[in-house]
Amino acid sequence: MTLNLVINTSDPPLGALLAAEHVKSVVPLSVEEGKSTRLTISDSVQFRDDNSISRYLARMAPALHLYGANIMEETEVDHWLEFSARRLSDPSSRTSALAELDKALSLRTFLVGRGLTLADLSVWAALKDNNEWSGKGGSLPHVSRWFSFLSSQLPF
């Protein structure tokens, strides 16, 4: 069965689209443009927000470990999903959130574990969505390095 993801073109769920791009070889999925974002699983189950859609797609392709490789990594991924949806998306908390992110990335290539996870995709998408941070790139060396490293690999 092919899953159908409808995206709101005026406010595309960037994190979910990146997740979709990563799982498309394993999970049959079609993407369609529309007025509101939703992924329909069955008559009674639909997911409408970026994080739920990303979680579902990652779980449909467990071998890719997009949700981490154990309970602790899963919990870190959950932390970063909320971090990007709440703190990075709220102008009043963005500055402190960016400083925290820079610290977290100081010794890491990827946010969680040793490979790409939903944490990288959702935080990258939140930064891509607002470019005011890049002016401060000099004060955020680790975020800048990580962002351009991912940008060279991600399909956007």
Add this chain to the structure above:
Amino acid sequence: ALLGKDLGALRDIVINANPAQPPLTLLVLHRLLCQRYRVLSTVHVHSSVSRVPPQLLSCLGPRHPDSHSRHMFQLGFTLIWKDVPKLQMKFSVRNMCPIDGEANVARFLFKLLAPYSSDPALATLVDSWVDAAFFQLAEGSSEERAAALRDLGSTLGRSAWLSGPELSLADVACYCCVLQSGSAPSAPASVQRWIKSCGNLGCFSHAKTLLL
């Protein structure tokens, strides 16, 4: 085995929480953890808060008589009442970042009790209810809260629990957030019925007594 190799040592869960927003969900899960593991529970008060109500000081139950011998326990659960903007958990700090947010800590604690469903739709449904509980029912605007209550109502009109035939983390989180936000009296009939069923369970009745 759940937490990896080194299960010989006592694993410490340290939670910083603000007494202005007691983490009811985590206190319910703490109760359930105590039924499953030998848990060494401790409550501290950080100097950043001046007064903590007595029911919050004793919220993890009486001090364990064997608390001097850490080797007798499997899990350490330390709750620090502190003036933090957002609840934070530290666990295994060498290889895990501090985890922010009651929702994410709740997911972690629940996984220590029972594995998440292996069905991707069911597991994600639970996660989306947990998000709805904290971001709409507890912290949302009045419109968001009303919309979430309507969703709760229509789901509970079709099934006894939120994510299917069995009680799950979705029920724990939504129940605690509905109580905490004080929106129970205005909830639809199906939600009222579900609140009663939850309230009849031992682990939930404890949460009620901690409401300020």
